[in-house]
Amino acid sequence: MSAQEMALPKPTPIQIFETVQGYQRAFALKAAVELDLFTAIARGSHTAAEIAQACQASERGVRILSDSMVVMGFLTKAGNRYSLTPDPAFFLDRQSPAYLGHSLKFLLHPTHMARFEGLPGAVRRGGSSGEDATLSPEDPIWVEFARGMVPLIIPAAEAIAGILESELAARPSVKILDIAASHGIFGLTAAKRLPRAHVYALDWVNVLEVAQANARQMGMAERYHLLPGSAFEVDFGAGFDAVLITNFLHHFDPAENEKLLKKTHAALNPGGQVILLEFVPNEDRVSPPVPALFSLTMLGSTPRGDAYTLPEYAVACRNAGFNAPKLIPLEQMPQSLVVARKPV
Amino acid sequence: MSAQEMALPKPTPIQIFETVQGYQRAFALKAAVELDLFTAIARGSHTAAEIAQACQASERGVRILSDSMVVMGFLTKAGNRYSLTPDPAFFLDRQSPAYLGHSLKFLLHPTHMARFEGLPGAVRRGGSSGEDATLSPEDPIWVEFARGMVPLIIPAAEAIAGILESELAARPSVKILDIAASHGIFGLTAAKRLPRAHVYALDWVNVLEVAQANARQMGMAERYHLLPGSAFEVDFGAGFDAVLITNFLHHFDPAENEKLLKKTHAALNPGGQVILLEFVPNEDRVSPPVPALFSLTMLGSTPRGDAYTLPEYAVACRNAGFNAPKLIPLEQMPQSLVVARKPV
Numbered sequence: 001m002s003a004q005e006m007a008l009p010k011p012t013p014i015q016i017f018e019t020v021q022g023y024q025r026a027f028a029l030k031a032a033v034e035l036d037l038f039t040a041i042a043r044g045s046h047t048a049a050e051i052a053q054a055c056q057a058s059e060r061g062v063r064i065l066s067d068s069m070v071v072m073g074f075l076t077k078a079g080n081r082y083s084l085t086p087d088p089a090f091f092l093d094r095q096s097p098a099y100l101g102h103s104l105k106f107l108l109h110p111t112h113m114a115r116f117e118g119l120p121g122a123v124r125r126g127g128s129s130g131e132d133a134t135l136s137p138e139d140p141i142w143v144e145f146a147r148g149m150v151p152l153i154i155p156a157a158e159a160i161a162g163i164l165e166s167e168l169a170a171r172p173s174v175k176i177l178d179i180a181a182s183h184g185i186f187g188l189t190a191a192k193r194l195p196r197a198h199v200y201a202l203d204w205v206n207v208l209e210v211a212q213a214n215a216r217q218m219g220m221a222e223r224y225h226l227l228p229g230s231a232f233e234v235d236f237g238a239g240f241d242a243v244l245i246t247n248f249l250h251h252f253d254p255a256e257n258e259k260l261l262k263k264t265h266a267a268l269n270p271g272g273q274v275i276l277l278e279f280v281p282n283e284d285r286v287s288p289p290v291p292a293l294f295s296l297t298m299l300g301s302t303p304r305g306d307a308y309t310l311p312e313y314a315v316a317c318r319n320a321g322f323n324a325p326k327l328i329p330l331e332q333m334p335q336s337l338v339v340a341r342k343p344v
Numbered sequence: 345m346s347a348q349e350m351a352l353p354k355p356t357p358i359q360i361f362e363t364v365q366g367y368q369r370a371f372a373l374k375a376a377v378e379l380d381l382f383t384a385i386a387r388g389s390h391t392a393a394e395i396a397q398a399c400q401a402s403e404r405g406v407r408i409l410s411d412s413m414v415v416m417g418f419l420t421k422a423g424n425r426y427s428l429t430p431d432p433a434f435f436l437d438r439q440s441p442a443y444l445g446h447s448l449k450f451l452l453h454p455t456h457m458a459r460f461e462g463l464p465g466a467v468r469r470g471g472s473s474g475e476d477a478t479l480s481p482e483d484p485i486w487v488e489f490a491r492g493m494v495p496l497i498i499p500a501a502e503a504i505a506g507i508l509e510s511e512l513a514a515r516p517s518v519k520i521l522d523i524a525a526s527h528g529i530f531g532l533t534a535a536k537r538l539p540r541a542h543v544y545a546l547d548w549v550n551v552l553e554v555a556q557a558n559a560r561q562m563g564m565a566e567r568y569h570l571l572p573g574s575a576f577e578v579d580f581g582a583g584f585d586a587v588l589i590t591n592f593l594h595h596f597d598p599a600e601n602e603k604l605l606k607k608t609h610a611a612l613n614p615g616g617q618v619i620l621l622e623f624v625p626n627e628d629r630v631s632p633p634v635p636a637l638f639s640l641t642m643l644g645s646t647p648r649g650d651a652y653t654l655p656e657y658a659v660a661c662r663n664a665g666f667n668a669p670k671l672i673p674l675e676q677m678p679q680s681l682v683v684a685r686k687p688v
Contacts, residue, residue: 011434012676013444013496014634019373019416020451021637022366024460028640029363031463058470061643063629064650065467068640070630072363077630090355100357107364110461116368117454119375123409126402152357285407286414286421290358293365296372296412299405306408332356 028068030108033101037065038074038084038092046081091151102148111141116300127303142203146183146210155332156246156277157189163275163328163339164242165193172196177240177267179231179260180248184211184224186277187244191220202227202234231260236267243268246277247335250294253304254316261320268342274317276338279307280327290334313338372412374452377445381409382418382428382436390425435495446492455485460644471647486547490527490554499676500590500621501533507619507672507683508586509537516540521584521611523575523604524592528555528568530621531588535564546571546578575604580611587612590621591679594638597648598660605664612686618661620682623651624671634678657682 032038040054048063055062066082069075074088084093091100115128122128168174174197178187181201188211191197199220201211205228215224227234231248243264249257264274279294286292291307298305308316310327317325317340325340376382384398392407399406410426413419418432428437435444459472466472512518518541522531525545532555535541543564545555549572559568571578575592587608593601608618623638630636635651642649652660654671661669661684669684 009430010676011431011442013431013435014676014678015417015431016373016435016444017451017496017678018634019418020370020448021634021641022368022370023452023457024366024637024640024644026364026366027460027463027644029360031467034464035467055467057468060470061467064639064643065463067629068637071633071636073359074363077628086353087355087357087359091357091360098355100360104364107361108367113367116371119371119409120378123375123379123399123405124401126404152361284421285411289415290362290365292415293368293412295408296368297365299408300368300371332354332358334358334361 025068025072026108028065029072029074030104032065032069032074033092033104035062035065036094037062037069038088039094041075041082041084042089042093042095046083048080048082051082098151098154100148100151103152104148106141106145106148109141109144112301119300122299127299127305128301129303139204140206142182142207143210146203146207150183150185153185153246153277153333154189156330156335156337157186159328159330159337160186160244160246160275160277161190161193163273163337164190164197167273168194168197168241171241174198174242175200175240177227177236177243177264178202179243179245179264181211182207182246184208184214186246187211188215188218188220188224190242190244191223192218198223198225200225200227200237200240202229202231202236204228232256232263236263238267239269240267241269241272243272243274244277245274249276250278250298250307251302251305253306254308254312256304257308258316258319261316261322265321265342270342271344272342274322274340274342276313276325276340277335278313278338279334280310280313280336280338281307283309283311285309288334291336294334310338313340369412369416370452372409373416373418374448376409376413376418377436377448379406379409380438381406381413382432383438385419385426385428386433386437386439390427392424392426395426442495442498444492444495446488447496448492450485450489450492453485453488456645463644466643471643471649472645473647483548484550486526486551487554490547490551494527494529497529497590497621497677498533500674500679500681501530503672503674503681504530504588504590504619504621505534505537507617507681508534508541511617512538512541512585515585518542518586519584520544521571521580521587521608522546523587523589523608525555526551526590528552528558530590531555532559532562532564532568534586534588535567536562542567542569544569544571544581544584546573546575546580548572576600576607580607582611584612585616587616587618588621589618593620594622594642594651595646595649597650598652598656600648601652602660602663605660605666609665609686614686615688617683617685618666620657620669620684621679622657622682623678624654624657624680624682625651627653627655629653632678635680638678654682657684 035055045051045054052059052062181203187199279291281292295307322340328337379399389395389398396403396406531543623635625636639651666684672681
């Protein structure tokens, strides 16, 4: 063996093995949430025996599951006592207002997982096949999404509301269009800060029931208007001060997005803004990890969707008549805002 | 907000999100292997267009899949050119003698994955339910295992053969028992270095066909003897100098393992050794990551299996009549050897 060969680290299959076992980590986290392990620990159970009693599970099963949560960074272990790390204490304790346990149902939905088993076909064709795509009108998966994902998007909703508040608070009337409104929380969070704002929420009719229920619960039903149907087909109306397009454009190809941005442009008042919430990887497309990997999620689950870079959004915005967009990264979230203005 | 609150990092769902998406990473790696992406790059295709042509896939699909491999550390990217990192160059290029692509079929077998969907039940009961456990006699999954896992275990087989060679090379006759022989490579690698050794291979009858084919191919059929059936039921015979129990004891509970070690002890000559190949976590049970998480794999796929610590193996060995075992970590592998001697 030469000196050069000796200097090279020996190849090891460990990283391959860890990647392959990634599905077990995902299911372990889902199981811990389903069994309310994090809630039990937050309520004062710390040993496997105590947690097992609180979760009505076996001590052996809880010990192994809890150890796996320590390996993944969601718990710490001192002797035989488990404690929560900050993220699961905030997001996975059912008593927390930010509890996002329900969202795991959407993220690990069997429809999604089954589609990834067919990933080689999606790579060959360049996208997930049409017939089993997630995007069929009124797919019940979007209702689960609307219910489950709310806690995940609160920081983004607050950031968007902040932008709109600073811009529109002084106006006597405000019209906001919320495309792919889902749970409605983006538009509603803005409307809460802008008491004169009317929100027009667009989504599939069954999803809008969730949004409307939230509008009622937040006391904004009278300022909340429904536009049921496809964003590509429904008439938006006109005279909007802002249009929100959140977690939506990644489902489509650049031509479809340009079409939608042109339609958005037409519905906006001069000087109005379109605000996108998106996974925006760097131009290298391989960083940061979460936005970069979101491209794979779209390959596996949509016919032509992708995670687009800022220069790609800049082309689409320019072609649709907008000024150059600016990127606003969000603390605590893997997504960013992309904001573009219709020239006055 | 107090100074103390400001000092704390804000909670973020990013790690939860990344863990949940772990199944997509696993399927992405499997898809890359199935499409022979790594082989194409090893053979000189570097851009997405070149790789797509070599893999008969779409450029868009290959670009997204390759970017995901960069995020996971299996490729590098410079401009639009992809290159292999050392581990996939060694293990995932079909031209490499260490190609382990086939093992991904076993590791991501639908039987395994389906079982993990039922993990909450396994935690409640303390193990995977009996009726759908992997361990049914002559389950065809073990044939796939036997075929697919060979490249993964070569370093361990060489380490075991080294131990046996230094101990037994001078003997006029040598008898080795290879329990759960699978592909047979552990016993056969030892027999290659010990020309007078006879190997007795125990496994399900359909699996032994794979082992026997390997024995023939390696020119050792005459020194290779088959013991088809369950290790708990088949008569081992006697007079063995060494017994190999590789990747096996983790399927069972401590009582079953003690029973098997007693039977092993009875079959060994005084001074003979039992050599275990196992995932051995530290006593904290949460490090190193791969052996620690193997406990979860066993919870999800066996009724009572686990990843045992060295002190736990020490108890089992002592109760079976062995001297205290020693742990031999293996470079390049997540498993370790545990070696115990029958007193003279």
